[in-house]
Amino acid sequence: MNKLILVLSFVLLSSNGLAVQKVIYPSMENIRETRFQDLFEILEQALDITRPDFGDYELSPTPFPMTESRMLQEVKSGKIIDVIWSSTSPKKEEELRPIRIPLRKGILGYRISFIHKEHQIIFDQVNTVDDLKKFHVGQGIGWGDIDVYKHNNIPVSYAPYTTLFSLIGPRRFNLFPRGVNEIYKEYAVHGESNPTLTIEDGIVLYYPWPYYFFTSKENEKLAIRLEAGLARMIKDGSFEAIFNKYNADAIRKAELGKRRLITLENPFIPAETPLNRSELWFKPALDSLN
DSSP states (O other): OHHHHHHHHHHHHHHOOOBBBEEOOOOOOSSOOOHHHHHHHHHHHHHHHTTHOOOOEEEOSSSSSSOHHHHHHHHHTSSSOOOOOEEOOOHHHHHHHEOSSSSTTGGGEEEEEETTTTTTTTTTOOSSHHTTTTSOOEEETTTHHHHHHHTTTTEEEOOOHHHHHHHHHTOOSSSEEEEHHEEEEHHHHHHHTTTEEESSEEEEEEOOOOOEEETTOOHHHHHHHHHHHHHHHHHHHHHHHHHHHHHHHHHHHTTTGGEEEEOOOOTTOOHHHHTTTTSSSSOOOOGGGO
C-alpha cells in the first residue's frame, strides 16, 4: 500500500515536487482560425520558462467556443476557464486579475479596415474623426472597442465575429476595423468566401488598446506565474521574437507611413496601464504618417 501511495504521489507531482498546474484557455470558433496563434505561443512559453519555479503544467482548450462576454463571465468564476486574453478596461481590471504586459505590444491599437470593394473611392475622402462619423462601424458582440467608437460619436453595430465579414457585402455597415496584425490573416481566411470584401488602403485608425492575459482574482498563483514568465521572455528576447514572427510581415504590408492617421480618444484606459514603459509598446514611424 505504501508503495502504491508513493507511485501515485510521483504521478501527481512534477519532478521538483510541485503539483501539475492545469490551465484551460478559450477554444476557437473556427478550426481554420489563426488570429490567436501568437497568444497560444506566448502563453505556452510563459508557462514553460517558469517550469523550474512553478512546476509542470497542462494546457487544454475549453470544450466549446464562447463569445467574449461569456468568456469574461467564465474566467471570473474560474470554473471553466483559467486564463483569457482580452482588451482591458476599468471594469475588467476591477472584476478580474490583469497581467499588465500588453501581449502584442499595443499593435491592436493601430487599425486598418475591411470595406466593400466598391467603397475605396469614398474612403479616399476620409481624413478626420468628423469624416468617420458619416459611416457605420461593425464590431463583434461584447467587444470593448464598441464603447470607444460610441465615445467618438461614430455609429457602431455588432454581430457574431464570424458573420461580420459577410455583412459588409450586403452593406449592413461600411467598415470593419481590425488590428494591423489581424487583418491580413483574416482576409486569407474569409476573403475567398466574401468576394465583395477588400482591405481599405489609405487610412490607419489609432487608439490606445492594451491587450492582456486575465485570470480570476482567486487564481493568484497562475497570475504570478504568467507575470514572471512574461518578464523573463522580455528579458531574454523571446517575447520580441514572437512579436516579430507573427507581426513583421503584416507591418510591412500595412505601409503605415503611407497612410493617413486618424486618432480616436479612448477614455477607458485604466490608470495602472504601463504606458511609461516604452519597451512594452509597438511604435511605428509616426512622424511619417500624414
